[in-house]
Amino acid sequence: MLVRGEPGIGKSALMAHLAESASGFLTMRASGAEFETELPYSALHQLCLPVLAHLDVLPAPHRKALRIAFGMETGTPDLFLASAATLGLLLEHDQPLLCLIDDAQWLDHASARALAFVARRVTAERVAMVFAAREGLHELDHLPKVDVQPLSEPEARALLAREIRAPLDERVRDRVLAEARGNPLALLELARTAGLTGMAGGFDMPAPAAAERSFRARLEGLSPQVRLLLIVAAAEPVGDPGLLWRAAALLGVEETAAQDVPLVEFGTRVRFVHPLARSAVYRAATESQRRRAHSALALVSDPLADPDRVAWHRARASVGPDEDVAAALAESASRAQARGGVAAAAAFLERSAALTLEPGLRIERVLAAVEAKMSAGDFDAAAELLSTLEPDDPRVDLLRGQISFARFRGGNLPTDHLLSAAAKLTDKEPADARTIYVDAIEMGMQTGSLATVLEAARTAPPAPDLPRSADIILDGMVALADRGHQAAAELLRPVVADSGDQAWTRWPTLGFLLAVELWDADAAHDIAVRCTASGRESGSFHMLPIGLAMLATVTAYTGDFGAAKEMISEEEAIAEATGAAPIVYPRLHLAALHGRREEAEELFSRVGPNMTLSVQYATAVLNNGLADYPAAMHAAAQAVATGDLGVVGQALPELVEAAVRCGHEQTARSALAALTERTSAGGQPWGLGIEAYARALVYEDEDAYQQAISLLDSTTMAIYCGRAHLIYGEWLRRQGRRRDARTELRHAHELLSGLGAEAFAARAANELRATGEHARGRSSSASDILTVQEVHIARLVSDGATSKEVAAKLFLSPRTVDAHLRNIFRKLAITSRRQLRDLPAIR
Numbered sequence: 001m002l003v004r005g006e007p008g009i010g011k012s013a014l015m016a017h018l019a020e021s022a023s024g025f026l027t028m029r030a031s032g033a034e035f036e037t038e039l040p041y042s043a044l045h046q047l048c049l050p051v052l053a054h055l056d057v058l059p060a061p062h063r064k065a066l067r068i069a070f071g072m073e074t075g076t077p078d079l080f081l082a083s084a085a086t087l088g089l090l091l092e093h094d095q096p097l098l099c100l101i102d103d104a105q106w107l108d109h110a111s112a113r114a115l116a117f118v119a120r121r122v123t124a125e126r127v128a129m130v131f132a133a134r135e136g137l138h139e140l141d142h143l144p145k146v147d148v149q150p151l152s153e154p155e156a157r158a159l160l161a162r163e164i165r166a167p168l169d170e171r172v173r174d175r176v177l178a179e180a181r182g183n184p185l186a187l188l189e190l191a192r193t194a195g196l197t198g199m200a201g202g203f204d205m206p207a208p209a210a211a212e213r214s215f216r217a218r219l220e221g222l223s224p225q226v227r228l229l230l231i232v233a234a235a236e237p238v239g240d241p242g243l244l245w246r247a248a249a250l251l252g253v254e255e256t257a258a259q260d261v262p263l264v265e266f267g268t269r270v271r272f273v274h275p276l277a278r279s280a281v282y283r284a285a286t287e288s289q290r291r292r293a294h295s296a297l298a299l300v301s302d303p304l305a306d307p308d309r310v311a312w313h314r315a316r317a318s319v320g321p322d323e324d325v326a327a328a329l330a331e332s333a334s335r336a337q338a339r340g341g342v343a344a345a346a347a348f349l350e351r352s353a354a355l356t357l358e359p360g361l362r363i364e365r366v367l368a369a370v371e372a373k374m375s376a377g378d379f380d381a382a383a384e385l386l387s388t389l390e391p392d393d394p395r396v397d398l399l400r401g402q403i404s405f406a407r408f409r410g411g412n413l414p415t416d417h418l419l420s421a422a423a424k425l426t427d428k429e430p431a432d433a434r435t436i437y438v439d440a441i442e443m444g445m446q447t448g449s450l451a452t453v454l455e456a457a458r459t460a461p462p463a464p465d466l467p468r469s470a471d472i473i474l475d476g477m478v479a480l481a482d483r484g485h486q487a488a489a490e491l492l493r494p495v496v497a498d499s500g501d502q503a504w505t506r507w508p509t510l511g512f513l514l515a516v517e518l519w520d521a522d523a524a525h526d527i528a529v530r531c532t533a534s535g536r537e538s539g540s541f542h543m544l545p546i547g548l549a550m551l552a553t554v555t556a557y558t559g560d561f562g563a564a565k566e567m568i569s570e571e572e573a574i575a576e577a578t579g580a581a582p583i584v585y586p587r588l589h590l591a592a593l594h595g596r597r598e599e600a601e602e603l604f605s606r607v608g609p610n611m612t613l614s615v616q617y618a619t620a621v622l623n624n625g626l627a628d629y630p631a632a633m634h635a636a637a638q639a640v641a642t643g644d645l646g647v648v649g650q651a652l653p654e655l656v657e658a659a660v661r662c663g664h665e666q667t668a669r670s671a672l673a674a675l676t677e678r679t680s681a682g683g684q685p686w687g688l689g690i691e692a693y694a695r696a697l698v699y700e701d702e703d704a705y706q707q708a709i710s711l712l713d714s715t716t717m718a719i720y721c722g723r724a725h726l727i728y729g730e731w732l733r734r735q736g737r738r739r740d741a742r743t744e745l746r747h748a749h750e751l752l753s754g755l756g757a758e759a760f761a762a763r764a765a766n767e768l769r770a771t772g773e774h775a776r777g778r779s780s781s782a783s784d785i786l787t788v789q790e791v792h793i794a795r796l797v798s799d800g801a802t803s804k805e806v807a808a809k810l811f812l813s814p815r816t817v818d819a820h821l822r823n824i825f826r827k828l829a830i831t832s833r834r835q836l837r838d839l840p841a842i843r
Contacts, residue, residue, distance in 0.1 A: 150182025519687025595759020
């Protein structure tokens with residue numbers, strides 16, 4: 001739950017009450033700090049301190065991820081693994097847990113994302129997580145929310161009577177009630193200082209501001225030494241008494257000054273009575289006083305143990321540009337990035353740039369700060385910072401394009417910025433210009449602006465004598481637009497076939513779609529595998545889901561629906577855990593191949609407009625399987641009309657089949673010609689086999705039917721192989737050759753029903769009945785009656801994974817995995833993991 005409300009409204013008091021009331025719970029606490037937002041994982045470390053002794057129970061990769069994040073080992077932390085490890089650590093306890101995270105608006109970026117990840121996954125566990133914040137956080141938008149309301153006037157009067165012992169003049173009390181506006185902190189602070197504030201005016205301000213003004217009023221009359229001590233305490237965010245007193249001594253403050261200090265509690269930590277009290281002290285100080293405090297803190301902080309804090313204090317103490325301080329901040333940024341603190345790095349770099357006098361170096365540091373802010377997901381701040389640079393720098397255009405793409409919701413095209421950057425680099429850095437054109441092509445495919453990008457790419461500088469992969473891809477894409485598939489394939493075939501090429505790590509979507517466009521099944525599979533592996537190795541929230549989605553699609557067409565469901569389940573688990581939208585197109589393809597109309601159409605109706613093309617293609621496949629050829633023809637024609645890379649080629653055979661069945665001979669022949677251009681250019685068995693059965697449909701050519709069957713392997717392209725047998729058997733039956741037809745239809749039915757392609761299998765069964773033979777009924781497959789997630793869990797368990805190992809993979813608790821297993825056992829009428837391993841349908 002997220003508890004929201006203005007400063008002083010009582011959030012912390014509610015959290016304290018909750019902690020006191022939680023009998024039987026292990027209470028774990030963390031709090032964001034205004035001056036700690038630059039320290040990655042600091043709040044997460046606070047929260048996990050009570051359970052760090054249990055680190056050894058975690059799987060080795062998770063254990064290492066947390067140790068690196070908390071500075072217990074060296075290395076670069078993986079936010080994804082650290083988040084999953086935190087979840088595992090919390091769920092290792094039999095005792096219920098209460099996690100209280102106060103002042104969440106000041107959580108460091110890494111902690112905020114990790115805790116949001118955990119909060120999404122504990123809904124069924126004995127873990128309560130309560131966040132308190134002044135306003136909503138986008139990371140926590142999914143949580144139920146409670147807005148803490150102001151006290152009513154009777155409640156406010158009762159609080160005053162209970163907490164304020166000294167009698168208040170009735171007029172003063174009424175003014176205090178009016179100014180506090182039901183804010184408990186403002187109410188008590190104004191009442192305590194009523195005799196000092198002058199109560200004569202200035203009441204028209206928000207309650208938090210009034211409370212802060214009250215805190216400031218309590219500073220009046222304090223000695224200069226006491227006020228200076230308070231300023232140092234406000235400037236020192238750690239609350240370390242040793243640092244405080246060393247800095248205070250440097251400024252000439254005696255320890256006896258602590259006897260008269262209000263607003264601060266001295267103990268093992270130095271704590272202000274409220275964050276507003278710290279703000280009040282810091283804001284009330286002059287610039288000169290703040291710089292003196294930070295300068296002293298920089299001098300007494302350990303430059304070896306805490307160089308980043310030294311640099312930060314030195315920056316706050318600086319009057320103007322200072323290259324030594326700027327360089328120290330840049331080094332701090334590098335350390336923060338190495339620890340996964342991208343938000344911290346952005347803050348260090350932004351301040352470093354502000355203190356840099358040399359123009360060229362300042363530009364480099366601003367650009368680095370922009371990139372860091374983008375990595376942290378703060379695109380608005382990145383755009384604002386970028387606006388301080390001259391627009392004629394191509395790097396500015398490039399970053400603007402990336403920011404625009406991240407925020408793209410239609411309207412101005414982000415590719416325009418990339419094309420501008422490429423044009424500016426054409427003469428000075430032609431190789432960089434050509435690479436940016438390929439960036440724009442990948443982006444253009446996803447924003448619907450590919451045609452515009454390719455038009456601009458025609459003006460790219462010529463490729464070098466020894467072209468790189470990027471050069472070949474660029475020239476191949478231009479050739480595809482200008483001269484067609486044959487010319488493009490001559491360039492693109494070798495680089496597409498080389499799935500190990502580094503280009504496909506940078507442009508995985510483009511590589512996958514080009515492989516599909518060239519009908520190269522092996523390349524499409526290998527690029528998807530490489531993308532998935534790269535995502536796993538890097539822990540990339542971006543790369544791994546893309547790889548899993550591509551691999552699930554390829555796997556579905558090879559006929560392994562169970563493995564495809566496993567990949568879809570993992571991608572959806574990542575999406576749910578990170579708050580991202582799942583990649584839906586693999587589910588669309590799988591639903592179409594399953595051929596269950598109601599289930600598929602319900603899924604199709606739920607996807608957004610950006611998936612229209614995938615829905616059209618999937619609808620064509622579904623309806624061809626169901627023998628609803630007019631609906632299939634309409635959907636396939638819509639998909640073909642878009643001209644989109646990687647989709648038109650796939651939709652063309654669906655259009656050929658539907659048009660033939662509907663008697664639209666010219667449409668079928670035109671679609672076949674377009675298909676033949678693509679498949680002959682690719683020269684791959686997958687494409688040539690599909691073109692052969694499409695040609696057989698149009699021209700009723702028996703040799704073409706047999707050629708299709710010989711080209712389409714029943715193991716690597718099982719769906720298409722089954723369909724080739726099906727349409728050949730249908731043709732043979734119409735020719736009156738019943739015996740031959742039975743052989744093909746029986747083969748088609750066995751293959752398609754075994755895969756779970758129910759609609760196409762039903763077509764084969766109907767045709768068999770028309771020949772006088774009844775198809776053998778297919779026993780239900782385990783994957784038919786399990787959900788996608790249950791299939792995934794069942795396959796993992798059947799491979800020997802423990803509940804704990806499955807939980808770590810799917811970001812669940814072992815208890816939740818066991819609950820899923822009980823449901824799986826019930827559905828499959830089995831009672832043990834051993835029986836699950838013996839089920840061939842799961843494999």
